[in-house]
Amino acid sequence: MSENIRFIQGNEACVEGAIYAGIDFFAGYPITPSTEIAEHLARRLPETGGKFIQMEDEIASMCAIIGASLTGKKVMTATSGPGFSLKQEAIGYACMTEIPCVIANVQRGGPSTGNPTHVSQGDINQARWGTHGDHSIIALTASNHQDVFNMTVDAFNMAETYRTPVVLLFDEVVGHMREKLVIPEEGEVEIVSRLRTSLGKGVDYHPYLPREDGRLPMSDFGGEHKYNVTGLFHDMWGFPSNNPKTVNELLRHLVDKIENNVRSITRYKEHFLEDAEYIMVSYGSSARSAIHLAKNRRAKGEKIGVLELQSIWPFPTEMVREKCANAKAVLVVEMNMGQVTAQVKAAVRKPNRVFLANRIDGKLITPADIKRLLRVIQGRGV
């Protein structure tokens, strides 16, 4: 059987992943460097009977997908820095109301309008804490197109599994570069469908009453069960409540349902990690440079490897601690001022042996950039 091989941009690989995962509805607003996701879905969605709408702004796009998700659809929006800022209130609404949705953020340089056509990984913490109030969130990332595809499918699956918004943190380089993508056959990759209530007509359905396994079956708007959805703290019927017990239980549930499943959510890759004395922790396009460097140094006999993170939030603290346990030093390679570095420092036993190799000028960090710092850490001169 001939494989379905494409040579495409990362943004289009995201579109292919979304279609494979069963996307029904997309709402978006043009913004560099994510626009191609909207452009491709504008063509692809109606071809499969799905719906695409270009809304009047970023906020409207986020809200529209939440509305569509409630009618039982698989939904996504895509954006970049400034648009991601604008969407935050509605992302919090989706967290609070536990409505599955996927938000792709193809990162560019910030703050503000920043560096629209250049790469950055500066939205790591915004993905975690961009919306106000305590909550938890899932954020995934990828360094190559096959993984962009896989993580997009995973994002849709996790959104359904945990009834939560899932953020895809891509970056400009991955979004815009072209490389090979092999699209799997139907059935090759698992797809999680929406868990719908089995309760029939006339039986009281509780939209916010978790089952024993923690999952909350949904009921489509327009179906048999009429219920209330609100961004206020609410009881199991979805009706507003400021009862301290209800508030306490709901907030803990929103955090626990994700934080207690960090092991199931964690996605990562090991490159030359076995016996590595120096470990580079990286993700997204910067991981490509780290992997390149590791490959070159291994050829010269150096014990160096890369731990590539593919899930950023919830941060895989235990996994990072285990993998870095025997490292002489850990070098976090990222294109920001140390947002993941702070997490790695908090995870490992010797935080003073964690160093940041970064570049924040809009240019992709190169293997040579990393090597310069590595030599200093290894005590091999400046």
Add this chain to the structure above:
Amino acid sequence: MAVKDYLRERYFPHMWCPGCGHGTILNSLIRAVEELQLHKNEIVMVSGIGCSARISGYVDFHSLHTIHGRALTFATGVKLSQPRLKVLVPMGDGDALAIGGNHFIHAARRNIDITAIVMNNRIYGMTGGQFSPLSGPGVKATTAPFTTIDDNFDVVELATAAGASFVARSTAFHVKETTEILKKAIMHKGFSVVELLSQCPTHYGRKNKEGDAASMLDLQKSGTAKIGSKALEKNPALTPRGIFVDTDKPEYCEEYDKIIAHATKENIS
């Protein structure tokens, strides 16, 4: 069905102040739904934030109480993804036309089949009496202790200019007229806007010396007149009531279905 069959009695008493016009509007709305014999499961009510927005909790429809100003955007997602549903969006004046003003004009421009109801009491009630873009000049509010200098939007003119294909106005006083207008608005194919003047005796009335709820309702009666009436002809300063726009225009979801038909065909060939 009786009116109470459309309510979630479990959640009563409601949170509106004594004398508030919103309960009367809820009554008119439910009667419209009842007289149209709409199935409760076919109705989605989407609201934003404010006193008016709490209306969605009290009705036994699919109900979505969202964030401030964005009700129409959530509603657009609901409607486009499931066009068979009737989507009703009650909003307050601040919700619809200050923070939500952009969404309001764009929903009208698309002519998507949603019924937008602006419950206009000319004040932010829930936060304690600040002026809104519908207050108009010369109004006292907590954020305008020396009276407002801002001009107000005319909802009817704004909605008409933005492309809404059904535009009407009535008041909380005119309960039967409101029901009749809402029936037409709900059955209209396209974006319909119904402005309903409502009273907030607690904040607007008290600050602006309009008296209690009864005297504020009296102002709704004496300060308005039907389009084409002699009263309006004699006194054009009165606020006109009635149906201003009722036209057939391509509706967004139906137009999108044509896109799907076209794209599917192109995909096959």
